[in-house]
Amino acid sequence: MKRIVVVGGGAGGLELVTKLGRKFGRKGKAHVTLIDKNTTHVWKPLLHEIAVGTMDEGVDAVSYRAHAFDNHYHFRIGTMADIDREAKQVVLTAMHDEDGQELLPETRIDYDILVLAMGSSSNDFNTPGVKDHCIFLDGPKQAHRFRNKLLGKFLRIQRVPGTRESVNVAIVGGGATGVELSAELHHAVAKFHAYGFDAIDNKNINVTLVEAGPRILPALPERISAAASRELAKLGVNIKLNTRIVSATAAGLETADDTTIKADLMVWAAGVKVTDALKNIGGIATNRINQVPVNSYLQIKNEANLFAIGDCAEFVQADGTRVPPRAQSAHQMADICFHNICTQLNGGTLKVFRYKDHGSLVSLSNYSTVGSLMGNLSRGTLFLEGRLARLVYVSLYRMHQVAIHGYIKTALVMLSGSINRWLKPKLKLH
Numbered sequence: 001m002k003r004i005v006v007v008g009g010g011a012g013g014l015e016l017v018t019k020l021g022r023k024f025g026r027k028g029k030a031h032v033t034l035i036d037k038n039t040t041h042v043w044k045p046l047l048h049e050i051a052v053g054t055m056d057e058g059v060d061a062v063s064y065r066a067h068a069f070d071n072h073y074h075f076r077i078g079t080m081a082d083i084d085r086e087a088k089q090v091v092l093t094a095m096h097d098e099d100g101q102e103l104l105p106e107t108r109i110d111y112d113i114l115v116l117a118m119g120s121s122s123n124d125f126n127t128p129g130v131k132d133h134c135i136f137l138d139g140p141k142q143a144h145r146f147r148n149k150l151l152g153k154f155l156r157i158q159r160v161p162g163t164r165e166s167v168n169v170a171i172v173g174g175g176a177t178g179v180e181l182s183a184e185l186h187h188a189v190a191k192f193h194a195y196g197f198d199a200i201d202n203k204n205i206n207v208t209l210v211e212a213g214p215r216i217l218p219a220l221p222e223r224i225s226a227a228a229s230r231e232l233a234k235l236g237v238n239i240k241l242n243t244r245i246v247s248a249t250a251a252g253l254e255t256a257d258d259t260t261i262k263a264d265l266m267v268w269a270a271g272v273k274v275t276d277a278l279k280n281i282g283g284i285a286t287n288r289i290n291q292v293p294v295n296s297y298l299q300i301k302n303e304a305n306l307f308a309i310g311d312c313a314e315f316v317q318a319d320g321t322r323v324p325p326r327a328q329s330a331h332q333m334a335d336i337c338f339h340n341i342c343t344q345l346n347g348g349t350l351k352v353f354r355y356k357d358h359g360s361l362v363s364l365s366n367y368s369t370v371g372s373l374m375g376n377l378s379r380g381t382l383f384l385e386g387r388l389a390r391l392v393y394v395s396l397y398r399m400h401q402v403a404i405h406g407y408i409k410t411a412l413v414m415l416s417g418s419i420n421r422w423l424k425p426k427l428k429l430h
Helices: 011-025 044-052 064-071 140-159 176-194 222-235 327-346 387-405 407-423
Strands: 002-007 030-036 074-077 080-084 089-092 102-104 107-110 113-116 167-172 205-210 238-240 245-248 252-255 260-262 265-268 306-308 359-364 368-373 382-385
Touching: 002 011, 011 030, 011 064, 011 327, 011 387, 030 064, 044 140, 044 176, 044 387, 064 074, 113 327, 140 167, 140 265, 167 176, 167 252, 176 205, 176 222, 176 359, 222 238, 222 359, 306 327, 327 387, 387 407
Parallel strands: 002 030, 002 113, 030 074, 113 306, 167 205, 167 265, 205 238
Antiparallel strands: 080 089, 089 107, 245 252, 252 260, 359 368, 368 382
16 A cells, blocks of 8 residues: 655645545555644634634634544644655654653654645744744744733733823734734724723734835735735834844844834744755755755656645746745645646656646735736736625635535535624634
């Protein structure tokens, strides 16, 4: 029986292992295993909602173990330390509890086909002080940390009614994460006011969005960037363009022009890179942000049984550009990788990966959504804003849920979500 191992349970990795489990694991044609350092999956584009409490990850998170049982694959918790290419084994580091006691020793997992789908994290570009003073929204733990700090600041203001004290939040990076978090913060403050924080309103929060370039959302068309800037300005977000951060301290952010942006909470959302653990792992070459170069079939070069998908894969297109690190990229790569693994096991012709940009949408919480649809969704580029854009934005998450749950279960999840919105508070306060 062939052993297929997928490392990383992000958007692409979970969709891929779900398909593999349903096709091969169900009938015992292959032993399919997912490895991830976490026990649950959360769709990364929603982390900004978890950070401010407008989304409860306890309800929306997917348990890997339960999902593995339902979809006929196996789950192993752990962090990859190395790849033994000669022995065809993935090496996992030993696991310890919070007291330092060993839970699991170093483990080796055999594979015949290995897929790396480890995603990416924020890139601090080795800026001094950032790791010590800034929060990175790379996973639920960091989102929890931000929410707890925000709650603590609000409790202090609530304790002294009539105070003019404000919470200063600085967000570095004018990409989708920074823009969406800026808007979601103002949306959440209104809800805080309704849940006993009656001394809190939007005057008690100052959000500064810092971008090193000439405009926010630099990867999107200028029209979308301008629309998002207008909406954020209406909310009172202070946008600082052409501002490069050279260091972070406990008091705030230091810029290249020797000014200080004072902040109580700092979020770093500028740039991405793959975990340093993947750097030249198993003797496999990586680029400057630790991505693994792949060929047109998503195979790691010179290794027919090794694949890489999603943010950790460097795929150079025919025009010389690289496929961007987006959820839609991971989804498309998962589809092609699944086809090519099936082909390797059953025979046939490998399929070449061709990235199709379907556009991008950015949610400005309940205030607005802006973006564009491209490719086979419209002729040329279709600019969207408002309720229609919001509907399409939500549908992207629903498509991901369909990929990992199927249509019936996704419909039930949506129904459950509607009931929970009626039964439960609209804000997570713990």
